[in-house]
Amino acid sequence: MTHEARAEPLAPWAVRPETSRGRLHAEPAGDPRSPFQRDRDRIIHTGAFRRLQYKTQVFVFHEGDYFRTRLTHSIEVAQIARAIARRLRLDEDLAEALALAHDLGHPPFGHAGEEALDGQMRPYGGFDHNAQSLKVVTLLEARYAAFDGLNLCWETLEGLAKHNGPVRRPATYVAEYDARHPLDLTSHASAEAQVAALADDIAYNNHDLDDGIRARFFTLEEAAALPLIGDAYQEARSLHPKASRERLTTETVRRVINAMVQDVVRETARRIAAIAPRSADDIRAAPEPVVAFSTAMQEANLLIRDFLFHRMYRHWRVNRAMQKSKRASQMVFQLLHGGPQMLPDEWRERAGEPGSPQAARVVCDYIAGMTDRYALEEHRRLTDPNIPG
Structure with a gap:
């Protein structure tokens, strides 16, 4: 048995690969x-996944090579998701595939880019990065001769559609896809999908703490005023009193991650014991998510989010970068929507008439797939007469 071999069988409520409902197109x-290992591998080999390397979370790509990107974030989420899934005896490959795919629909410039596209697309159903992730893997990735998308x-x-919970009011594309391939949108997702969602929260907050300290938006001591972080900081400092500030930051953050993972495992075990599920469908039919933080950890996590919101996400440096990025996204959309003849050939053929809803959807897909760098370059090509198109 290798180190990576599973020591225990899957739990009765885990999704079982041998009973998968299959793919839309038979293979x-x-x-x-x-089947879930194949899905993971297909996701990793997509162009959309590679482009995550140059899509940022908070910092625009040129602000520093050290800060996290959507790609490094996705890999970190996948690691946490596998660790939790293993502890809960769930299918690790499915959890990992979902973790790796969850940000494929994010546009350039993080939330600023999403706000820009949502505003421009409001007359046509809006823009949602979760719906866009589904669109990427079911339509936009053109890698196979027999079908569009990845046929996951x-x-x-x-x-992907339900990892944040039941979808009562689906986005336009989610509703369209569900009409031809029903995804049972009104129930909860599998425990594996719920694990991926919690792993996203754990990675997001902790790694933004790390980046925020390194960017000097706040100090480690200021973050340590928060209860959960403070406990981890005091333990790290007592065990390593001579450690450098950089190592002390890393020791603190990894202790916070570990505390959150342990809490999810304990709280999920408690909820599982309460409902005694016998299958994955029992998890989907449960009245509330089964994979969750305890109330105390939820409160601690919200304090961290609030701290990051005020000290990092609304920092003047971030505000300046995001406002410039948002305006660039808006202008590129407006120019291409009104002049789809300026789109590259493969996009122009699908766009239809200038100003039409079809043109809006195609332009939105085109921009959403851009990296930060490409979006800024496209903005310059469209607005600066001295730069060749």
């Missing part, structure tokens, strides 16, 4: 990988 059998398993698509 030949015989691949030695499980039903369970992977369900998890």
